[in-house]
Amino acid sequence: MRRVVFRSLLTVAAFACGGSVSFAQSGAPIIIGVTFDAAKQASYYALLQKDALEVCATDMNEKGGVLGRPIKLQFEDDENNPAVGSQKVEKLAADGAVVVLEVGSSGVGLAAQRKAEELKLPNGSPANVAEGLTHPVKPWYFRTGLRDSVATVGLIKYLKRKYGEPTVAIVRDATETGLAVSDNQAKFIEQAGLKIVAKEQITPGTVDVTAQALRVKASGAKVVLVIGASTADLANYIKMHKTVGNPAPMIGNNLFAVTTFPKLAGPAGEGFLVVDSVDMSRPDVKKVETLLVSKLGERAKESSQMIQACEFLRLWGDAITRAGSTDRAKVRDAMEATKGWPTLLGRAGAKISFAPDNHDAIDSADSVVLRVIKGGQFSGVVQD
Numbered sequence: 592m593r594r595v596v597f598r599s600l601l602t603v604a605a606f607a608c609g610g611s612v613s614f615a616q617s618g619a620p621i622i623i624g625v626t627f628d629a630a631k632q633a634s635y636y637a638l639l640q641k642d643a644l645e646v647c648a649t650d651m652n653e654k655g656g657v658l659g660r661p662i663k664l665q666f667e668d669d670e671n672n673p674a675v676g677s678q679k680v681e682k683l684a685a686d687g688a689v690v691v692l693e694v695g696s697s698g699v700g701l702a703a704q705r706k707a708e709e710l711k712l713p714n715g716s717p718a719n720v721a722e723g724l725t726h727p728v729k730p731w732y733f734r735t736g737l738r739d740s741v742a743t744v745g746l747i748k749y750l751k752r753k754y755g756e757p758t759v760a761i762v763r764d765a766t767e768t769g770l771a772v773s774d775n776q777a778k779f780i781e782q783a784g785l786k787i788v789a790k791e792q793i794t795p796g797t798v799d800v801t802a803q804a805l806r807v808k809a810s811g812a813k814v815v816l817v818i819g820a821s822t823a824d825l826a827n828y829i830k831m832h833k834t835v836g837n838p839a840p841m842i843g844n845n846l847f848a849v850t851t852f853p854k855l856a857g858p859a860g861e862g863f864l865v866v867d868s869v870d871m872s873r874p875d876v877k878k879v880e881t882l883l884v885s886k887l888g889e890r891a892k893e894s895s896q897m898i899q900a901c902e903f904l905r906l907w908g909d910a911i912t913r914a915g916s917t918d919r920a921k922v923r924d925a926m927e928a929t930k931g932w933p934t935l936l937g938r939a940g941a942k943i944s945f946a947p948d949n950h951d952a953i954d955s956a957d958s959v960v961l962r963v964i965k966g967g968q969f970s971g972v973v974q975d
């Protein structure tokens with residue numbers, strides 16, 4: 592067992608540092624399934640994660656793969672539809688996937704998770720945030736993304752330090768993910784003693800959001816939280832927020848941390864804050880970003896979503912290595928036994944540990960970071 596763990600750690604260190612540790616590969620590929628949204632509301636971030644997984648799987652294979660076998664990613668379009676997502680998990684299980692990664696929306700992720708639990712198939716997401724994915728704990732599901740409560744605690748700490756106890760407005764999209772995430776955040780915000788003075792909703796495809804922006808302005812909210820999964824629709828609100836002259840600062844959930852968002856928002860996005868789980872200024876993160884940019888171009892620059900995807904794939908590779916097998920139950924057990932695993936997520940020096948009662952890689956608000964848009968692009972972390 593020591594030899595297996597040591598080899599795994601060498602592979603992890605090599606990937607994080609851009610090094611070149613190699614092992615001979617033999618045997619059939621290890622199939623890792625991936626469900627993603629190819630063209631609908633969740634595609635803004637799902638496609639980034641899909642592309643990152645391809646680059647990082649290739650990188651891992653060039654370093655020897657896992658258990659001396661190559662990783663083979665099998666992608667299935669979930670069409671941002673819970674019923675389809677469930678069907679695709681069943682297909683991947685039948686095709687021999689050892690693990691299924693869900694990089695689409697949280698709404699679809701919940702349906703995919705239920706099917707994976709039924710099939711006793713290890714699964715999880717690098718970025719989904721819905722509280723119900725891991726609370727209560729689901730035996731076969733793990734994630735590295737910020738769950739709603741952790742992200743909101745980090746956000747509330749920032750709001751209280753910066754503004755005291757500000758009144759808050761919430762603007763959300765009407766996708767299943769947008770509704771679930773915003774409802775959870777509203778609950779946690781009110782429990783923290785902050786007052787929500789307005790809540791506005793935008794139906795996907797709506798172009799004119801003047802009425803919503805005017806009502807938010809009239810509410811007098813000191814801070815506006817923009818929450819959801821349909822980045823393009825919410826970018827329309829952000830533009831109108833500035834057009835109607837609302838001076839209240841805007842803060843978005845982590846699904847805004849996509850490289851296309853600053854361009855979608857344009858000048859209105861200047862100063863927009865995003866709650867996130869990756870400090871892109873970390874030197875070890877920059878090394879992986881360099882790899883991604885070399886293969887995918889500028890769209891990979893400052894993409895925390897891509898870092899999350901790569902990190903999740905590495906974590907499953909390490910679990911399979913420690914399991915010494917592709918047996919699904921053994922892989923699940925090895926993942927749950929993860930302790931002190933050095934990670935690129937959160938602040939420098941962060942480590943991942945799971946337990947039978949905790950399948951969240953990030954379970955402390957101390958790992959939450961706030962990123963800001965300046966000059967039309969993400970430019971580091973807001974110091975707190």
